[in-house]
Amino acid sequence: MITLLNSGVYSSIQDNGRWGFQQYGMIVSGAMDRNALKIGNLLVGNEQDEAGIEITYGLTTIQFESDRLVAITGADASPLLNGKTAPMWRPFSVKAGDQLQFQGALSGVRSYVVCAGGFDIPIVLNSKSTYEKAKIGGYYGRPLKSGDTVALLPMNEWQHQLFSKLHERKQHLEWSVNFGDFCCFRKQNTLHVIPTGQHYLFDEESISYFENAIFTVSNHADRMGCHLQSKKPLQLSNQRELLSEAIAFGTIQVPPSGMPMILLADRQTTGGYPKIGQVMSADFSVLAQMKPTDQIQFRYIDVEQAEQALLKQYKAFQQIKQAIAYKLKQI
Secondary structure, eight states, X not given: OEEEEEOOSEEEEEOSOOTTOGGGTOOOOOOSSHHHHHHHHHHHTOOTTOOEEEEESSOOEEEESSOEEEEEEEEEOOEEETTEEOOOSSEEEEOTXXXXXXXXXXXXXXXXXXXXXXXXXXXXXXXXXXXXXXXXXXXXXXXXXXXXXXXBOOOOHHHHHHXXXXXXXXXXXXXXXXXXXTOOOOSEEEEEXXXXXXXXXXXXXXXXXXXXXXXXXXXXXXXXXXXXXXXSOOOBSSOOOXXXXXXXXXXXXXXXXXXXXXXXXXXXXXXXXXXEEEEXXXXXXXXXXXXXXXXXXXXXXXXXXXXXXXXXXXXXXHHHHHHHHHHHHHO
16 A cells, blocks of 8 residues: 655556547546556566656655555656665665655656555456546546555565565665656657648748747646647638547647647547647657757658557567566565
8 A cells, every 4th residue: 555645746657548439428547657667567567557656747645554566667757765766667666664755846847656466446347546527447537646555466475575585675666667758758849740630731931930930838738638829820711610539549630720730638529729749659769758948849740650650669668578587576
């Protein structure tokens, strides 16, 4: 069991999402940075789709009420274990009574705490993810609050053995996962965009401006969408009403204000605003870790280029998976 001594800005239980129910109006939700969560699960011997705690901007303090194997991935929020620097992107052991404190995000936005065995959370529509508006999933259908206690599932035999070995060493591992193939924590990033079928609805000046201008992430950025600001609004060639249609993580809608909005994990299932593009899947982790005042430049690519980028990332993930398995056997 763990206790939230301080829940921070926004902390919630998330897994890989609630897939297969969008046709009924149910959003996918899930971790914003799925790669970070998956790697965290690999580090502690969980299934890749097990839930973890998604911590936004840090400032969260967790107390462990039992011995546990743990990993922290995602944004660097200066984590401290009992007042000393806690390791990131590698497994480590905690004892009952230990406190894990996040001081505040130095780079990125979202950190993930993954515990061996996983969280003892009811599965709703094949997922443990928190869907706050519908009050389902996660911890009683809401974000975590200070004072909450969350039960943990038992560790398996292999996880117990790894915990014992790490605890006996009383020191952190020298190696950690190289996450550079998935995310770069920079103030300015390039996101690669596939033009949508509605791309042609925008005037030529707006299409050119979209690819050449620098957009700034506004303060209105949350799990539902990343609102952007720029010097000039994007405009359609002719104003018209559009039918609502399916949208996805990374869909770039342009509301009447002309300022783009990139849809994220808690997006609605359909949208009627014109769409100028779709961020490629290989850039999702970069997008998930961008915070207000960060800057974005867009670059158009075709579907084949997006597929190649995703395949390259998939191969990198498989290499990390194999390397983790090998390293853990050497402990």
